[in-house]
Amino acid sequence: MTTAVKAGAASTSDTPGPILRVESLTTSFRSGGAWHPAVRDVSFDLARHETLALVGESGCGKSMTALSIMGLVPKPAGRIAGGHIWFEGEDLTQLDDEAMRRIRGDRISMIFQEPMTSLNPVLTVGFQVAEALFYHRGMSGREADRMALDLLEQVKIPSARRRFADYPHQFSGGMRQRVMIAIALACRPQVLLADEPTTALDVTIQAEVLALLAELKTAYGMSMVFITHNLGVVAAIADRVAVMYAGEIVEIATVRELFRRPTHPYTELLMRSIPRVDRNIAELETIQGQVPSISAMPPGCRFAPRCPLREPRCEAAPPPLAGRSGHHVRCVVRAGA
Amino acid sequence: MIRYVVKRLLFAIPTLLAVLTIVFVIVRIVPGDPAQTILGDQASQEALENLRRRLGVDKPIAVQYIDFMQGALLGNWGESMVTGRPVLTEVWAVLPHTVDLTVAAILLGALIGVPLGTWSALHRNAPIDYATRIVSLLGLSFPAFVSGILLLLAFAIELRWFPVISAGKLDNPVDRVRNLVLPAINLGIIMAAYVTRVTRSSMLEVLGEDYIRTARAKGVPNRAVVWRHSLRNALIPVVTVVGLYLGILIGNSVLTEIVFNRPGLGKLIVSALNQRDYTMLQGLMVVYAFLIVVVNLVTDLTYGFIDPRVKHG
Amino acid sequence: MSRGAAIAAPRRGFVHALRELRRAFNTNITSWIGLGVFLAIVLFAVLAPVIAPFDPYEQHIIDRLKGPDATYWFGTDAFGRDILSRLLHGARYSLVIGSVATVSAMIIGSAIGIVSGYVGGRVDLAVMQVMDVLMSFPSLIMGLMIVAVLGPSMGNLIFAIALTAIAPFARIARAPTIVIKQRDFIEACRALGFSDLRIMVVHILPNVMAEILVLGTLWLATSIRVEASLSFIGLGLKPPIPSWGGMVREGFEVILDSAWLSIFPSLAILLIIFALNMLGDGLRDAVDPKLRGGE
Ligand SMILES: Nc1ncnc2c1ncn2[C@@H]1O[C@H](COP(=O)(O)OP(=O)(O)O)[C@@H](O)[C@H]1O
Ligand SMILES: [Mg+2]
Numbered sequence: 001m002t003t004a005v006k007a008g009a010a011s012t013s014d015t016p017g018p019i020l021r022v023e024s025l026t027t028s029f030r031s032g033g034a035w036h037p038a039v040r041d042v043s044f045d046l047a048r049h050e051t052l053a054l055v056g057e058s059g060c061g062k063s064m065t066a067l068s069i070m071g072l073v074p075k076p077a078g079r080i081a082g083g084h085i086w087f088e089g090e091d092l093t094q095l096d097d098e099a100m101r102r103i104r105g106d107r108i109s110m111i112f113q114e115p116m117t118s119l120n121p122v123l124t125v126g127f128q129v130a131e132a133l134f135y136h137r138g139m140s141g142r143e144a145d146r147m148a149l150d151l152l153e154q155v156k157i158p159s160a161r162r163r164f165a166d167y168p169h170q171f172s173g174g175m176r177q178r179v180m181i182a183i184a185l186a187c188r189p190q191v192l193l194a195d196e197p198t199t200a201l202d203v204t205i206q207a208e209v210l211a212l213l214a215e216l217k218t219a220y221g222m223s224m225v226f227i228t229h230n231l232g233v234v235a236a237i238a239d240r241v242a243v244m245y246a247g248e249i250v251e252i253a254t255v256r257e258l259f260r261r262p263t264h265p266y267t268e269l270l271m272r273s274i275p276r277v278d279r280n281i282a283e284l285e286t287i288q289g290q291v292p293s294i295s296a297m298p299p300g301c302r303f304a305p306r307c308p309l310r311e312p313r314c315e316a317a318p319p320p321l322a323g324r325s326g327h328h329v330r331c332v333v334r335a336g337a
Numbered sequence: 338m339i340r341y342v343v344k345r346l347l348f349a350i351p352t353l354l355a356v357l358t359i360v361f362v363i364v365r366i367v368p369g370d371p372a373q374t375i376l377g378d379q380a381s382q383e384a385l386e387n388l389r390r391r392l393g394v395d396k397p398i399a400v401q402y403i404d405f406m407q408g409a410l411l412g413n414w415g416e417s418m419v420t421g422r423p424v425l426t427e428v429w430a431v432l433p434h435t436v437d438l439t440v441a442a443i444l445l446g447a448l449i450g451v452p453l454g455t456w457s458a459l460h461r462n463a464p465i466d467y468a469t470r471i472v473s474l475l476g477l478s479f480p481a482f483v484s485g486i487l488l489l490l491a492f493a494i495e496l497r498w499f500p501v502i503s504a505g506k507l508d509n510p511v512d513r514v515r516n517l518v519l520p521a522i523n524l525g526i527i528m529a530a531y532v533t534r535v536t537r538s539s540m541l542e543v544l545g546e547d548y549i550r551t552a553r554a555k556g557v558p559n560r561a562v563v564w565r566h567s568l569r570n571a572l573i574p575v576v577t578v579v580g581l582y583l584g585i586l587i588g589n590s591v592l593t594e595i596v597f598n599r600p601g602l603g604k605l606i607v608s609a610l611n612q613r614d615y616t617m618l619q620g621l622m623v624v625y626a627f628l629i630v631v632v633n634l635v636t637d638l639t640y641g642f643i644d645p646r647v648k649h650g
Numbered sequence: 651m652s653r654g655a656a657i658a659a660p661r662r663g664f665v666h667a668l669r670e671l672r673r674a675f676n677t678n679i680t681s682w683i684g685l686g687v688f689l690a691i692v693l694f695a696v697l698a699p700v701i702a703p704f705d706p707y708e709q710h711i712i713d714r715l716k717g718p719d720a721t722y723w724f725g726t727d728a729f730g731r732d733i734l735s736r737l738l739h740g741a742r743y744s745l746v747i748g749s750v751a752t753v754s755a756m757i758i759g760s761a762i763g764i765v766s767g768y769v770g771g772r773v774d775l776a777v778m779q780v781m782d783v784l785m786s787f788p789s790l791i792m793g794l795m796i797v798a799v800l801g802p803s804m805g806n807l808i809f810a811i812a813l814t815a816i817a818p819f820a821r822i823a824r825a826p827t828i829v830i831k832q833r834d835f836i837e838a839c840r841a842l843g844f845s846d847l848r849i850m851v852v853h854i855l856p857n858v859m860a861e862i863l864v865l866g867t868l869w870l871a872t873s874i875r876v877e878a879s880l881s882f883i884g885l886g887l888k889p890p891i892p893s894w895g896g897m898v899r900e901g902f903e904v905i906l907d908s909a910w911l912s913i914f915p916s917l918a919i920l921l922i923i924f925a926l927n928m929l930g931d932g933l934r935d936a937v938d939p940k941l942r943g944g945e
Contacts, residue, residue, distance in 0.1 A: 105556035117547040132555045167645040355783040478924040483916040588790030
């Protein structure tokens, strides 16, 4: 096992610049005859070996951002309406289906939120791990199986050899998520998109899976976009954080900076709603109001209707994402401060 | 898997008993006095009593029930009042015709229905999908004798491609197939209509599943997403429908055999009806009871092959 | 949730059910076509004595086995009776037998399903097992068995067809009953001392109505088909009654020379079943895409 991991780390190329650059990405859905952006003007860089966390309430467009990168925006209801996704010198938004398919699962992989439904119930776990190796590496069945078994061992499935030919329903949620990780890592991707990989799991198992992910990320030398709605998890795993609200990034900074100086009012409120052991649950602050639906966005700042610091100018025009030394905030009230 | 098969076989026993009980209720209790039914209102008292003795309906109902169940389970299904031959012999003689027809219809239905349904699902809401939906709805609206008559008129009477009477000898393979074509198409298109519709809707459901997204995220090509990842899952409800349809098929084969004048269980029933052969009818109902149970059993076993959750669970 | 609000819930359910059905009509062209054709057939059947060009039993011996022409649009049969007139009158038999059988099955079946689901426990288990066995009988075979032993008459036909259709209605009514029974407002009703019967009729029935009506439409098609099939086999209404299946049977005997005798009633049967299936299918899609019709 160890040899395989080392080889993976060494294979990552060292050309300078970010491995992934998302530029003004807009992804829209059609409803009632019009296209409404679910992700709007999202930009970020992902450096090599870096973990960037995407944080925000459910429905704010985190998954759609990841799916846009994967080229898996559900058709025909949705589409990438604008922007660029640069990956190793190529704009993924310009690639055709076949070229995109070759990248998916090979150089960019994704793990999903729902371990219970994300594995095919009628195919063996071993086959599902080995499959990517057939398509991307042209391996024979035997070779792919051997490699798949190795992967199942790396993600710490107990008695992996015996369980190789088992079906997903014979595994617990935590074990299934490990299988998902093995699938995603099969071809040693350069970028891993982890979409709330622990949200559906029990708390104790969450910690195990998180630790495993962090370990493998280092071992494989990957870069990772880690999606979560839990800021508590962010501190443990990420280097930088982008906070999303209603389809937009409202604040982006390093973890240290963000926790030390949360600037956007929404980030502040999010911080205060992190559950803590030393606080009574009843005191936990929740954010008043609701996220606007994508077909009824306010014209100015999208957070304004719920914002405690709202001023008339907030509702006039959409605020820009501004700031310096890597800490950017989308707030006209706080930006100057 | 073996455990699963054994379990299904054991479960089939109570079902068989229940189905046979319903047959008993229908043939012995519902008509009141079968002897009266057979001989009509003008029959003499003496003739009635004779017949009752012969049919065994003079005994108390509980005894009748036990006799009936025992006979049915031991393969002792009585004999024809007209020919005097045992029901089992008569059934055995025509069974190959019925089996030919049924198997051909199922194959035809699956071979047309599964690809067509899949294709339709992949072109959801395109004109081709809409056309497939309407045509399949039309297909399953045909009573088997209506489609049979239209086929007969078109291909046997007008075009003369096939014989009008599909009897034929079993030992001549060319004849056997030639005689099978139209009846099999007749049963097969109705089945294809059912299979198409269910395949379509179940395929649509499967294509929206999370594990299909996982497959795409792995870079599995479209073809394999459809054939390897989706179809087997989509077939699970299709098996249910084929199972249900096998029941309808039993009924429709009666009509098909009449229209194409083809020997088989259905023809046997109709001639028993025409000759008022009460014991033959009763025996045939027992045969149908067995068929129903066998059909259910086969459906259950097929699930086990398709869906790993069933055989392990 | 306040008690008053809780008890108001089912009324919304009923309105909701109707609204769902209406939505089905507004969105589905085939439903409209199906309904239109079906209503047209009903109208023809009702007006048969007025619009039929001839008496359906009147024999025109000179005009035996005439092909379709200006006088006899659909031709005449072996007794010189006008096929069109017989078809128009025959529609009445198909519709009456089909709908009486379906409506009886609908009432009895839903009652069994609701009560069984509401009572629950072993009774429910036993009842549903009986329903499962009944349902495993193909309706044509069941109908054939019953009519074969009872003899063909209108009453027996209706009885046989209704019997085969009870189980699916019981099934479809039971499933939502079990879910609704556990909702708060039913508890509230009990607490207020409403009788079980009242709860079932006033609060549960409206919630299963939409599904029952959809299944009813589909079963009306099946009932008509079974009736026609039994008549074709010779277990239907006795001649000279112009039942559609019986007309096909008579025509089938002379199919080599006079095909129209069997073609026109065959098409009539196909048309009414197709129309009902279009209607039921569209409604089903709207009410619940997962609801599967029985057979
Ligand atoms: N299939 C879809 N059809 C229409 N709108 C969708 C669809 N999927 C997502 N959306 C829209 O995109 C928004 C963002 O969804 P998503 O990225 O899944 O949120 P998150 O992952 O942050 O919880 C949702 O609020 C919804 O409005
Ligand atoms: Mg999400």
